[in-house]
Amino acid sequence: DAGVIQSPRHEVTEMGQEVTLRCKPISGHDYLFWYRQTMMRGLELLIYFNNNVPIDDSGMPEDRFSAKMPNASFSTLKIQPSEPRDSAVYFCASRADNLAGRGTDTQYFGPGTRLTVL
Amino acid sequence: TQLLEQSPQFLSIQEGENLTVYCNSSSVFSSLQWYRQEPGEGPVLLVTVVTGGEVKKLKRLTFQFGDARKDSSLHITAAQTGDTGLYLCAGDWAGNNRKLIWGLGTSLAVNP
Secondary structure: OOOOEEEEEEEEOOOOOOOEEEEEOOOOOOOOEEEEEEOEEEEEEEEEOOOOOOOOOOOOOOOOEEEEEOOEEEEEEEEEEOOHHHEEEEEEEOOOOOOOOOOOOOOEOOEEEEEEOO | OOEEEEEEEEEEEEEEOEHHHHHEEOOOOEEEEEEEEEEOOOOOOEEEEEOOOOOEEEEEEEEEEOOOOEEEEEEOOOOHHOEEEEEEEEOOHHOOOOEEOOOEEEEEEEOO
């Protein structure tokens, strides 16, 4: 398996532009997570999906951020309009369902997208 | 408020030295995971600890979960340059809708 795939790896854009980040989870995984990582705030969960359905989007900073998962093999995170404070590394992660109901399963992370908003 | 406090934040040591990093909380966790993240990559799971007092070993790395399941430590024996990276702990907290709570990490540099 190729692991979690993210694109692009790097994105540089100007303030006000729309940015779309893409993620392909590991085949067969039921959960998909979008994270943002900065030096100051560390790794923050933005939103997660279970079986393509958004379960918790309480970490999404504001209405400028939106995420979709149209099918089990693809998800997008969109920022419109982008602002300099959105500059960060954005990670997508996936994991299989833990039927025991405990969070002991491994989350597999993609390599991340480094976003710079000028 | 950071529910998981990691210390130290930064650590720079020479190859061959031993070190311990900590992950502390006032909350009880069902389980706790340790990840290592190398520059330009995503975090990779090292271990999951579930039972209070549990000790797990992964080659030169020893992980311990506190008896009360509120804290954990990672001890590295005879550090190597390949151990360099960001070490993150993440807790599974029943009150958090099964979302992991992440510490800010300990950035470890092992110098040759």
